[in-house]
Amino acid sequence: MNGIHDMGxxxxxxxxxREADEPVFHHExxxxxLALARIALAGGLFNLDEFRHVMERMPPVQYLSISYYERWLEGAIALLAEKGVISADEFTARLTALAEAGS
Amino acid sequence: MTADAHGDADVALRVRALESLLLEKGLVESPAIDEIIDLFENRLGPQNGARVVARAWSDPEFKARLLANATDAIVEMGYEAVQGEDMVVVENTPRVHNLVVCTLCSCFPWATLGLPPVWYKSAPYRSRAASDPRGVLLEFGTAVADEAEVRVWDSNAELRYMVLPERPAGTDAMGEDELLALVTRDSMIGVTRALAP
Known part of the structure; x- marks a missing residue:
């Protein structure tokens, strides 16, 4: 498929x-x-091809507007929901709870 | 999946939500997270690739093994493939200049160079490295003679490329440890040459 990821x-x-003296990670x-996605891969929650594919089938506007590690994060969240590991509702509820606890 | 771009605080919260659910379900453990971050921040990186290059410059038999079967030669140096990927090392010479890209995403030789810099994963580099490699090289300040061939290697998940830069002139008397300082990450991607002594 000729998707947005096929940039050549x-x-x-x-x-x-380019950035001089670039750190390995710009934010904690x-x-x-990266670590969560790698553990999910190693644990067989999804495989590498599925993980690449979920990022490749992101809406093009989203693909271009978020950062590289956000693609990893959003790809993992979407794939875990598709696999029934963490539902979208469960994720949203946890997000809300953490936001309220932090405010 | 939302189509919005999130601010960094929002993204950090989404990571925390994912982490807390995976921890709660027993699917990840905190020490494993710390271990992976430490691996990528401290143990993988171009310092490993530089050792491979400096040895290849100094040891013709190792160089022959590296060019014939990079996967095994790199393991021989103690750098294991992180994802079981195969490695190919391509040699720059006065007649051939090699350049590595991943047009589809970000595939990179983690064992020898660590995680790729942001520019390597960015749309400008991915889109133009294969269609206009000489233009891209000039952006990095690297002019390649018209009569030399430019070869572009498009990485994928199973096969990762690394460039063996040309050994700079005037380094005949230098040992491996001195040569290390001349080998930059960018020279092993092929966008620049090794540093002059």
């Missing part, structure tokens, strides 16, 4: 932006998102 040869994305949550 596309035009119009502008110059390559990035390392955690």
């Amino acid at each position: 040869g596309m035009h119009g994305f502008g110059p390559i932006v 949550w990035e390392g955690k998102a």
Whole structure:
């Protein structure tokens, strides 16, 4: 499928932006998102092809507007819901509870 | 899945929600999370690839093994594949300049270079590395002679590429430890050359 992820040869994305002395992770949550996805992969909650595919079938506007590790996070959340591991309602309820506890 | 872009605080909260549910269900354990973060922050990285390159520059028999079967030669150096992926090492020479990309996402030789920098995963690099490699190389300040061939290697989940940069001139007397300092991450992706001594 010719999806948004298949970027080879596309035009119009502008110059390559580099960062001097770039850290491995820019935010603590990035390392955690990577670790959670890797543990889910290692534990067989989903496989690598499924994980790539869930990111590749994101709506193109979302794919382009979120950061790399957000794609990992949102891909894992979506896949775990599809697999029946964590339902969308369960996730939303936990998110709400954490937000209320933190405010 | 929402189509909104989240702010960093919102994203951090979404990560916490996912983490707390996975912990509660016994599907992850906190030490494993810390272990993975430590692996990627501290143990994997271009310092490993630099050791491979410096040895290849210094040891012709190792270099021959590396170019013939990079997966095994890299394991021989003590760097295990993280996901069981195979490795191919391609050699830059005055006649051939190699460049590595992952047009589809972010595949990268984790065992030798760690996680890729943001620019490697970005749309500008992914879209143009294969269609205009000489233009991309110039953006990195790397001019390749017209008569030299540019080869672009598009990585995938099962097969990861690393460039063996040319050994810089004037380094004949240098040992492996001195050579290490000349080997940059970008030179092993192929966007730049190794540093001059």
